[in-house]
Amino acid sequence: MARKATKAADNIYYKARIEAAATNDKLNSREGAAEIIGIDRTRLARIELDSICAYPEEVLMMADIYNSPELENYFCCEQCPIGKYTVPQLKVLGIDRATIQVLASLKNIDDVRRDLLDITSDGVITEDEKPKLKSIIKTLDEISINSQELKLCIQKNLK
Template identity: 70%
Template sequence: MSKKATKAADNIYYKARMEAAATNDKLNSREGAAELLGIDRTRLAHIELDSVCAYPEEILMMSEIYNTPEIENYYCCEQCPIGKHNVPRLEVVEIDRLTIGILSSLKDVTSIKESLIEIVADGVITEDEKPQLEYVLDSLERISIEAQKLKLWAQKNLKLII
């Protein structure tokens, strides 16, 4: 077995590879991982050392081979110039914590629905309705994030393609 890389120890792609190495011995080395990914070992080293940014295609391959859909989210919200502005950071959590988060985000759904109807009923959004609309949008964003977390959990734990 190869020794652990100390310089890359905090890199998400290195951590994902090491986690996956528990079920695929070939991933214990950069050489084996690079072969499976179809990229050069040196390029993988640079990615894991944060010397270069991975290409989206490489992230997709890593995600599939390492069974870590969370690195796709990481790439989109931390490294993609467009995603940095509008992709929320998600983490894979246990199903019990996830369920509580979902239920919490849905607790006010009836009042959100009623507020939205009230705001748009006349077809005009007035200045005094804007704070109420912001609340509705924030609530919908929380629901959306919880739904995305459930999707991420299902992709990782049930290997569902969603």
């Protein structure tokens, strides 16, 4: 078994590779992982040491090979110049916790639906309706994040 890379110990790509090595011994070494991913060993080392940023194609390969769909979210919200401002960071939760969060965020959906219809039915958003609309957006964001976290959990457990 390969020794642990202390400089890369906090790197998400390294952690995902080591976790995946529990089911694929070839992933214990950067050489083996790089061969499977289809990149140079030194490039993988530099990605795991945060010296360079992975290309999106490499992240997709690692996410698939390591069974770590959370790598895609990490790349988008932490390393992509556009995603940093638009993609929320997701947590990898247990399926029970993720399900409860989705259901909890949906509990007020009837109120949101009613308020949204009231606000938008006349085609004009007035100043006094804007605070309520901001509250609706906050609720919709919560539902979106919770459903994405559940989807991430399910993807991780399907493989």
